[in-house]
Amino acid sequence: MRPGELMRAMFVLYLVVIVVGLVLYSAIGLMHQ
Amino acid sequence: MRSFLKNNGLSLFFLALFLGALTGQAFAGHAALNEDALRHGDPTMSMGRYVLSSQFGGAVLENWQSEYLQFTLFILTTVWLLQRGSPESKPLDKAGRESDKDQKVGRHANQESPRWARVAGLRRTLFENSLLIVMAAIWVGSWFAQSVTGLSQYNAERLDHHQLPVSWLDYLGRADFWERTLENWQSEFLAVGSMAILAVYLRQRGSPESKPVGAPHEATGVEG
Numbered sequence: 001m002r003p004g005e006l007m008r009a010m011f012v013l014y015l016v017v018i019v020v021g022l023v024l025y026s027a028i029g030l031m032h033q
Numbered sequence: 034m035r036s037f038l039k040n041n042g043l044s045l046f047f048l049a050l051f052l053g054a055l056t057g058q059a060f061a062g063h064a065a066l067n068e069d070a071l072r073h074g075d076p077t078m079s080m081g082r083y084v085l086s087s088q089f090g091g092a093v094l095e096n097w098q099s100e101y102l103q104f105t106l107f108i109l110t111t112v113w114l115l116q117r118g119s120p121e122s123k124p125l126d127k128a129g130r131e132s133d134k135d136q137k138v139g140r141h142a143n144q145e146s147p148r149w150a151r152v153a154g155l156r157r158t159l160f161e162n163s164l165l166i167v168m169a170a171i172w173v174g175s176w177f178a179q180s181v182t183g184l185s186q187y188n189a190e191r192l193d194h195h196q197l198p199v200s201w202l203d204y205l206g207r208a209d210f211w212e213r214t215l216e217n218w219q220s221e222f223l224a225v226g227s228m229a230i231l232a233v234y235l236r237q238r239g240s241p242e243s244k245p246v247g248a249p250h251e252a253t254g255v256e257g
Contacts, residue, residue, distance in 0.1 A: 029181025
């Protein structure tokens with residue numbers, strides 16, 4: 001992969017970590033209602 | 034491989050720190066919860082269940098929301114608000130959204146500009162504000178997650194004390210929700226304000242968060 005593609009992969013990785021955290025714990029909180 | 038590490042050192046280092054701290058939080062939180070359960074003669078919880086619990090999720094997300102609020106506000110307010118002498122501020126004559134020429138958009142874009150900076154209309158408006166939009170969306174999302182995980186813990190405690198559970202909207206007006214929110218906000222606001230003003234007179238050689246060591250205290254918007 002070229003440097004630009006690796007940089008983009010890092011950008012996507014961060015977004016994935018954040019979205020997984022938000023969705024997972026929102027779902028857990030909502031399920032426990 | 035070496036150039037990958039060099040080119041992405043900052044994001045890799047903080048991702049590793051984040052995962053390490055999150056793991057540490059899970060172990061410490063799990064131990065504290067079970068210590069408390071044993072003291073009260075309640076059943077203990079497995080690590081797997083704890084990591085997927087509202088207790089752990091709420092503790093993680095209430096800190097996320099305040100961090101993302103901090104960056105959202107910082108991105109937004111630094112468009113218009115200035116701090117004389119601070120490297121965190123723009124130069125004093127640059128307050129506002131600046132001209133298309135300054136921002137290299139539309140016909141002022143160059144060959145290397147992102148495509149959405151060269152076009153007009155909705156796509157450019159979105160791209161012009163994309164950092165703020167995404168940071169604000171993460172803030173709102175994590176604040177929502179904090180509210181539902183907090184509600185789940187709050188209602189569990191109420192049931193333990195033979196009280197009726199409250200609704201989500203009701204919980205948003207409760208002291209518990211606001212204490213968990215504001216205890217995180219206050220530290221973020223102090224940290225941002227102090228960073229803006231301390232960096233007027235203090236320096237860190239080599240850091241882009243500081244002015245160059247020899248820059249005068251009056252110099253505004255200069256990064257080292």
